[in-house]
Every structure is written in C-alpha cells, then in structure tokens.
Amino acid sequence: MSAEQETTQETVTASGSIKSRHKRFLWIAVGLVFVVAIVALVLNALGSSITYFYSPTDVMQNKAPQGRAFRVGGMVEGGSVVRGTDGLTVYFNVTDTAETVSVVYTGILPDLFAEEKGVVAQGKLDDHGVFQATQVLAKHDENYVAPEVQAALDEAHKARAAETLKQ
Amino acid sequence: MIPEIGQFALILALLLLAVQGTLPLVGASKGISAWMALSRRTAQGAFFFLALAFGCLVYSFIVNDFSVLNVANNSNTKLPLIYRISASWGSHEGSILVWVFMLGLWSCAVSIFSKHLPEEMVARVLGVMGLVSVGLLLFLLLTSNPFDRIFPVPAEGRDLNPLLQDPGMILHPPMLYMGYVGFSVAFAFAIAALLGGRLDATWARWSRPWTTLAWCFLTVGILIGSWWAYYELGWGGWWFWDPVENASLMPWLVGTALIHSLAVTEKRGTFKVWTVLLAICTFSLSLLGTFLVRSGVLTSVHAFATDPKRGMFILTFLAVVIGGSLALFAFRAPKVGTAGTFKILSRESALFANNVLLIVACGTVLLGTLYPLFLDALNLGKISVGPPYFEAVFVPLMVPMIFLMGVSAVTRWKEATLPDLWTRLRWAAVVTLIVAIVLPFILGRTSPKSVALLGLGFGMAFWIITSALAGFFDRAKYVEGSFGAKLTRQPRSFWGMFVAHIGVAVFIIGVTAVKGFEAERDVRMAPGDTVSVGGYTFRFEGTANRDGPNYHATRGTFELSKDGKTIRKLYPEKRMYFAHGMPMTEAAIDSGVFGDRYVSLGEPINDDKQSWSVRVYHKPFVTWIWAGCILMTLGGLLAMFDRRYRVSTRRDTGKPSLPSSDSVKLENA
Numbered sequence: 001m002s003a004e005q006e007t008t009q010e011t012v013t014a015s016g017s018i019k020s021r022h023k024r025f026l027w028i029a030v031g032l033v034f035v036v037a038i039v040a041l042v043l044n045a046l047g048s049s050i051t052y053f054y055s056p057t058d059v060m061q062n063k064a065p066q067g068r069a070f071r072v073g074g075m076v077e078g079g080s081v082v083r084g085t086d087g088l089t090v091y092f093n094v095t096d097t098a099e100t101v102s103v104v105y106t107g108i109l110p111d112l113f114a115e116e117k118g119v120v121a122q123g124k125l126d127d128h129g130v131f132q133a134t135q136v137l138a139k140h141d142e143n144y145v146a147p148e149v150q151a152a153l154d155e156a157h158k159a160r161a162a163e164t165l166k167q
Numbered sequence: 168m169i170p171e172i173g174q175f176a177l178i179l180a181l182l183l184l185a186v187q188g189t190l191p192l193v194g195a196s197k198g199i200s201a202w203m204a205l206s207r208r209t210a211q212g213a214f215f216f217l218a219l220a221f222g223c224l225v226y227s228f229i230v231n232d233f234s235v236l237n238v239a240n241n242s243n244t245k246l247p248l249i250y251r252i253s254a255s256w257g258s259h260e261g262s263i264l265v266w267v268f269m270l271g272l273w274s275c276a277v278s279i280f281s282k283h284l285p286e287e288m289v290a291r292v293l294g295v296m297g298l299v300s301v302g303l304l305l306f307l308l309l310t311s312n313p314f315d316r317i318f319p320v321p322a323e324g325r326d327l328n329p330l331l332q333d334p335g336m337i338l339h340p341p342m343l344y345m346g347y348v349g350f351s352v353a354f355a356f357a358i359a360a361l362l363g364g365r366l367d368a369t370w371a372r373w374s375r376p377w378t379t380l381a382w383c384f385l386t387v388g389i390l391i392g393s394w395w396a397y398y399e400l401g402w403g404g405w406w407f408w409d410p411v412e413n414a415s416l417m418p419w420l421v422g423t424a425l426i427h428s429l430a431v432t433e434k435r436g437t438f439k440v441w442t443v444l445l446a447i448c449t450f451s452l453s454l455l456g457t458f459l460v461r462s463g464v465l466t467s468v469h470a471f472a473t474d475p476k477r478g479m480f481i482l483t484f485l486a487v488v489i490g491g492s493l494a495l496f497a498f499r500a501p502k503v504g505t506a507g508t509f510k511i512l513s514r515e516s517a518l519f520a521n522n523v524l525l526i527v528a529c530g531t532v533l534l535g536t537l538y539p540l541f542l543d544a545l546n547l548g549k550i551s552v553g554p555p556y557f558e559a560v561f562v563p564l565m566v567p568m569i570f571l572m573g574v575s576a577v578t579r580w581k582e583a584t585l586p587d588l589w590t591r592l593r594w595a596a597v598v599t600l601i602v603a604i605v606l607p608f609i610l611g612r613t614s615p616k617s618v619a620l621l622g623l624g625f626g627m628a629f630w631i632i633t634s635a636l637a638g639f640f641d642r643a644k645y646v647e648g649s650f651g652a653k654l655t656r657q658p659r660s661f662w663g664m665f666v667a668h669i670g671v672a673v674f675i676i677g678v679t680a681v682k683g684f685e686a687e688r689d690v691r692m693a694p695g696d697t698v699s700v701g702g703y704t705f706r707f708e709g710t711a712n713r714d715g716p717n718y719h720a721t722r723g724t725f726e727l728s729k730d731g732k733t734i735r736k737l738y739p740e741k742r743m744y745f746a747h748g749m750p751m752t753e754a755a756i757d758s759g760v761f762g763d764r765y766v767s768l769g770e771p772i773n774d775d776k777q778s779w780s781v782r783v784y785h786k787p788f789v790t791w792i793w794a795g796c797i798l799m800t801l802g803g804l805l806a807m808f809d810r811r812y813r814v815s816t817r818r819d820t821g822k823p824s825l826p827s828s829d830s831v832k833l834e835n836a
Contacts, residue, residue, distance in 0.1 A: 041559070048559075052549065083773075112749065
C-alpha cells in the first residue's frame, strides 16, 4: 500500500496542483475499482465453493441442506461396510454414536478407510436419505482424528450424558 | 548419554543466542564496537551447538535408542538406515529442531559471508536472527523437547509413519524449511535497516542474494512436496489447495514479490518502504505456515496428531514477531523516505502492479485457508473451502500478472512509451495470438470451454516465451559482435530472469495440458483384463506377494502397451506396514517427457477371479510442472551468482548501486 501512496505523492509533487488533484482522484478510483473487483471475485467464488460440515445427528434432524453438497463425518460403523457386485461401489454407515447416516460411494477408498475409524465424506443427500458421496477423505496418521469428527462424537456423547441424567 | 549431550548443547546454544540477540543490538545503537563484534562469534558458536544437538538426535535414531521418546515413537529396528536418519526430521520435535538448526546455519553463513558489510549492519542482522532463534529454541525446549526420555524403555519403536518412508520425504522438509528459515535473513536485513535508518540501493544489494537463495530452496521444497503428493498419495493430483500446501504457497507468492521489489530497490533506489514491508510479510507468512502446520488447528489431509499447548506458544510467538516488526515499521518507515520518480508507463510500475497482484493472490489464499478457522472459532458452523474457490480466484489474478510479466521484461525503467513498447513486443503478441487461437483446434478440441482453457493456458505460456526472447534480442542490439558474443556478454542476472520466466511458461504448459487432457479411470480388473486410457492399454497380469524390510506387500503386474506394442511392465504395490498395521498404496508410474502413465491398486475384491479395484491415469505433460519449478530455481541460482554481488563489494561505498554496464547501455539507448 505504502508504495502506492509513494507513487501518488510523487505525481502530486511532480505536476501542478489542480492536475495533481485530478490524478489523485483517478488513482483512488482505479484502486477502488480494483478492490471492488477483487472482493466480488472472492465473494462469488466463496459462495459457490464452501462446503458445510454436519454430524449424522444434524443430518437426521434435517439440518443438512437438500440438493447441495456438504460433508458428513463420524466413525464408520462396525460391520456396516458392504461392497456392491461391481466391486467398486461401497455402502457403509457413518455414525456419531447417536445417529447414523447411510453412505454410498463408487470408486477407490483411501488406504486408512476402515470400520470403527474416523471418516469424512463429501456429497449430497438423495431422495431416500442416502448420502451419495463423491469423495471420501483420507487422513495421514492413524492417531489423527479430524477435529470436526471429534467434535461430532463429543457432541453426541454430551447429548447422551444429558439424556441419562434426565432419566 | 548422547541424548543428554544433545539436550545440554541445546541449552548452551540458547545461552549463546540470548547473547547474540541482545548485546550486538545494544552495541549497534550505542556504538560499542566490542559488543557488536560479539555477533559473529556467538552466531558461529550457537551453530556449533545446534549442529551438535542435531547430530545427537540423528545418532539416537541411527542406534535405535528407544529410551528417547521421540525415537520410540518414530523409528523401528526394521526401518532402513536412510529412513532412520530422515525420521529425525519426520516427527514434530525433530522438525522444529531442524528449523532452529537451519536458522543457526543461515546465521552462521551470514557471519561468514558478510566481511564487506558495515559492522553495525552485521550486528543488527545477526541480533535479529538471534532473537528469532531464541523464540523457536524456547518453543523446542519447553513444548517439544526431542530428547525427552521414556521409562520403561520399549523393546521396539512404533516406526515412522509409512507415508514418510519415501525418498521425496527425505528431502521435502529440509528444503522447505531452508526456504522458510532463509527468509529470516531478508527479514533481519529489513529490521536492521529500520533500526539503523539505512535503507538504500546498497542495502538491497546485500540482502538480494540471500533472499533469492531462500526463494530457491522454498521453490524446490514445494516442488518435492507436490511431486510426493502426486505419486505417494495415489490420487494422481499435483496440487490440492490443501491448507498445508497453501501455507507453503503464501510465503512463496510474497517472496516472489519480494525478490522483484528488491530488484527495483537495487536498480532504481525506489520501492524501499514497500520492499521492507514485503520482507516482514514473507517471513511472517513463513512463521504462520509453521504455526498452521504444527499447531493442529487445520483440518487437513496432511494434519498429524498434535498438542494444543504448542499452538498457543507459536501463536504468541507469531503475534510478538509480526506485531513487533510491524510496529517498528510504522514508527521508522516514514523516516526512511522515498526516492526516485517514475511514470505510469515504466518498468517500475509494471513490476509494482505485479507485486500487488501477487500480494492479492496471497491474500485470497490466506482468506480461503483461514476462513474456516474463523467461522469455527466464532461458532458459525464448520466449513471447508474447496479447490473451486482457489481456482476461481487465482486464475483471474494470474492472467494479468502473466501479461505484465512479459511486458515488464522489455519495458524501460523510469519512462516508456506505448509505440516503443509495441515495436518491441509486436512479434511476441502476434505469435501468442496465433498459438492461442489455433493450437486448441490442432489438438482436436472443439468445445468452447476446453478451447478457452487451452487457448488461455498455451497463450500465456507462449506470451512469456516470446516476450522473454524479445527482451533478449532487445538487449542483444547493444552488444557488438557475433551472436555468440551477444549470448555470452549478457550478465548472469539477465539469464537468471530469462530461465526463471521460461520456467513459469513450462509450468503453465504442464498445468494446462494436465487439466485439458488428463484421463482417469477406476475399474475392477481380474487377471487378464485390460483397460485403456489416453490411447494406452494396461493389462492386469495378476498379483504376487513380496516382503520388504518392515512391510508385506502385494505386488500387481501390469503390462503397458500402445497400439499393440508392449512398452514396459508396471508394478504397483499395496503394502501393509508391520508396526502401524497401516496399508499404503505405492503407485507405479511410467514417466516420460510427454506424460505419465500411472496405475495404483485399490483393494482386493472378494470374488473367485481374484480381482482388484484399480485406478489408472494418463497425465500428459505432468512432468513439465516440475521441470518448470526446476527452471525457476535454476534461474534464481543464476541470478544469485551474478558477478556484481562479488565484484562490486570491493568498491562498495554506500552510493546508490551502479547498474551493470549492459543496463546502463540499455537505459541510454
């Protein structure tokens, strides 16, 4: 920014006062147009490529959007992984221990995908409430649990603890 | 015993660095030369102890000393020697030690190669680097001690994360860190200039080679990381806009702006304040990169299990460094003043515009990377910002930048005229337009979208190449003699720029071709099945078992052929590492100048035919992406070894820089 001022000031001192004032306005105008263009570009791009994260509980409470891509995360439910006859389609359930969401994915799963392990899937809900995943995310370390997944599990845990207290 | 020596060496280094970070700075402001003279000795002494500590850690890894927690967590007796060594920087603790060690290395290098600098300057530069080192060394000792012991001593280590057991990962972190840490030199020079009030062309000439070298390391570091992700993660992509990748891209973008702004400061004596600000920003972003990766605040496919205490420490450190240096900047920068004038149409303004575009590009990447963190911190929901955002924002910013890159190479300093520019650039413009319009159709594309993509991409690449050539012929006019003389009489800094810019063109060609022509298929294959992609045929011949030193592997055999002619066999593997119980995919790649053929094994499918799910790719020109990065690095190195950085040092008197003889001619012409 400072160098921009530098140039403006230089042009100010270099030329006459009225002319220089015009020039300064011109510079400010150019700067404003540039800033507005960038902001418009960024907002437009952000609007169309933000993906929200929901826990299976959120999805079951219809908090997740219909017809728009989002991410769902939790643990892969034990014993829920089933392969389709084509060998590439995989069905599994994602759970936060309170609720579960059925997920379908066609393609090759990441290496660290396993039952009873954390998973994040990106995709859309179809009309039958099945999550059609376009991407299943990997992690790099078997000790690592994505913060969202951890939060979703903690949330469900807290909710259940509150339930037990009420009873 | 050895780990204790390492620990002790770290403490001694801390004491020396504390001296290095205080007395020379005080000495420089009070004019006490004995205190200033301490800076070199302490920097070299601290480096000795840091090297000793690092040596102790490597030794502990080599001899499998599992009584050291860090070794027990990240190594294994079955781990091959080379990976035991690289495991020293594979873990969090080790990588921070390497960070500090490299900071010591850079400080030591400054202390050796600064004979011609005024004593005051050296004292300030090394003093600032000492302060930064103290902060990071405290971080290491207080939150991530690499020499912590464990009792009872485990009989066997937990092994290095299999993803890191790879040649690319031996080199990627050290190169990246050399880049990050190297920008501390530019930062220290900037702070020293602010403290001393001396900010002129000579100052720019001193800090320029250091900054360029750091930039070269960072470029190579990012390149190796990208290459590793490409073949090791098995997803076939070379850039994912992952937060951790962005963390390394941001200092690169601002660092690129910095080396160009330094060029203007050296040649023309302008942009001083701007250059100082960029130097501060570049290093701050390097620190931010370390913070983002090491604190675990990012949701990232790269993220490893981390400790929140560490995040707080780095965040505080970051606030102190960035806040402190910006405050100093605010107080002192106006005193530094401005000098030199130039018109709107001049090389200065073209470079400045590109600087702004690079900064804005960095800003948008920063926004996309941190936005999810802000929303999460404010409890407004958990989101992720995907590659479409970055692509949608980045490309529109890069198009004018590439255009100006070509223009600035032939524009005169101070003042240029449009007719003159047109004379210099008309051939470049015509060739570029023809290529951009015709090439997509020659390559057989007709859909408007892919014609636009290819036209834009190849157009930008050819614009860079042709305008760089125009720049060369422009300069060649002022050199008498044969064509050979014209080639050899250009200064190395010119060839540096030329090669680096051609590297950008090569990179763009690679990106465009991969984007436009890549083909990917996920298929189920039984032995004997074939699959075709991009004109190549892969025939699956079956799998066999193979044992590595610390893993079992299932190795698939694929025959790669084109038009019925066998090219070679490919052997992708699915490995199961003993210690982690973690499966790993090793892709097999047939790499060539015009593209890669890539195959990786998915999972075995439980049927009677022993089928596997298999992923195959054809990636045209993907190697050009990395070749482009290598050219950029070579360009940087060439520019760094320009004669004037050595010759001019003797006649250095603090006067504004003497432009090299050729550019004088160019300006006078």
